[in-house]
Amino acid sequence: MKMIELAFLNDTFGTMLAIMPEIMLIIGALSIPGLFYFTKNKNMCATAALIAIILSGVFAGCVILDSTLSCTFMNIFKLDMFAAVMIFLFLIVAFLTVLASFASSELSNHVSEYYSLLLIATTGMLFVASANNLLVIFVGVECTSILSYALVALKKNDPRSSEAAVKYLIIGGISSGLVLYGISMLYGLTGSIDIAKIAHGLENMENLNAPFVIAVISLIAGYGFKISAVPFHMWAPDAYEGAATPVSMFLSTGSKKMGFVVLFKIFIVMFAVEQSVYAVEEMRYIFAFIATITMTIGNIVAILQKNIKRMLAYSSIAQAGYILIALAVMSEYAVTGGIFHMITHVFMKGGAFIVVGALIAAGIKENISDYKGLAKRAPIVAFAMLLFLFSLAGIPPLAGFASKFVLFSSAIVIDGVVRTQWMWLAIIAIINSAISLYYYAKVVKVMYIDSGECNEKIVIKKSHLVAILLCMVFVVAIGVYPEPIIKFCEGASGILFGKC
């Protein structure tokens, strides 16, 4: 897939092109504290962060437009179509987060540190997206997680924030310990930490041995924490509720996707593509089982929630369950659906969190009952919230429907034939979507039908409005015309399965 000739970029940057997006973000992150020191202007910091993100996006965008540009840096970073799509996704997340933090009332005075941490956390994600090597994946994931602990705790004077940060820290620590132990086992088995070499080394493995089983289990558990799959999900609602809303949005749309990128890289590229690794079938059933309980528990517990951020957190757990279907089915079409759902999830869940943040900045509390009569007080924002929630539930003309359609149908139609092996998974997912409509519709009912005590108009800040409108446009546009995005996702999953 090649649209524009951009070969001159390879001549200009050489192999450095592979890490140019990361370099741009690091320059931005390092210069923001200095900028704040000299100007003492908060908006200047946010603008600098936006500029760094856009510059970085330009390089990732070039690779998306001209897929012949793919190049490697010292054999550990590879900027190919999959990496570029994921980098673009993470940069969109960072962009929306910065827009949402412009006028947020929840952040303390540490503005320059906040943007700096945010950009470095994004850099960690980009490293993971283009990594070719378990060392880079481990360090990138840790880079993002350690900085997100700090970001969660950044909301000063709120005991919930510090409590959430401690819980997140301890659970994140267990996860990194497990992951490292698993990687050490894989290194012991194959003598390498390069993904392709490990895949090659495992091919020669004759029978199932204990180190391999330990490695698989600890990798699933360790990265299961990162994507907040049940039973490793307990940190997610607390962290999302305790953190400032832009940070919750960053965690739910960004750092969770990073966990999926790692799982795709490890379990598809390393274990599945060769199709000869022992126990792939068992792994697929493990993922199917985790997917089932993740979406069921996420959706059922979400019904009980009274705090909107906590409800969105549980719904985000349920969405992780849907994306896990891609890992259970492990066909190219399923992974396309998984990547597509990751992209649409950014806009719908990100949009919903931005709406919550904008309303908090306008003085409305986080409980669902505080949203009474919102349709009269803030018609645009209420309508946007309605679109995002219906899109999350999968109502037809919106983006959530398109991606859920691709994802669920991939469990039924495998290689162009209707197979019964994973059909039960699709049926459970569809039932779960129906359950989720209940609690989304409850919020809509509170906003549109219940009348509140107060009828004053709510004034929403401009930057919030821009971010909300951006998400709205994408949610509607992807839902109506999904073909171009699906094409990019197909290119990305084709790379994972070793085709170009």
Add this chain to the structure above:
Amino acid sequence: MFLVFAAILFSIGLYGILTTNSALISLMCVELMLNSANINFITFAAYSTDGIASTTGQIFVIFTIAVAAAEVAVGIALVLNAYKERKTTNTTDLTTMRW
């Protein structure tokens, strides 16, 4: 031999996190888990006959030590922050948010 030692160390770390009430002891247990994996790496590197593979393991350990140091630095700051707000580092007292 060393692998058994690492496995025991890992188990002690995991057991400690799951049973302790203190946030600080949890951090120490995380260190134990990371270091047990480091011992694994070093053991595999020492018994490896391939020069490149051996160096890979040693370099991995250096990176892990740096990551662990960063994690503890941030972690202790967060526990201190929680202590300032709540006057406790006991994880069983952190119960504002549940379910």
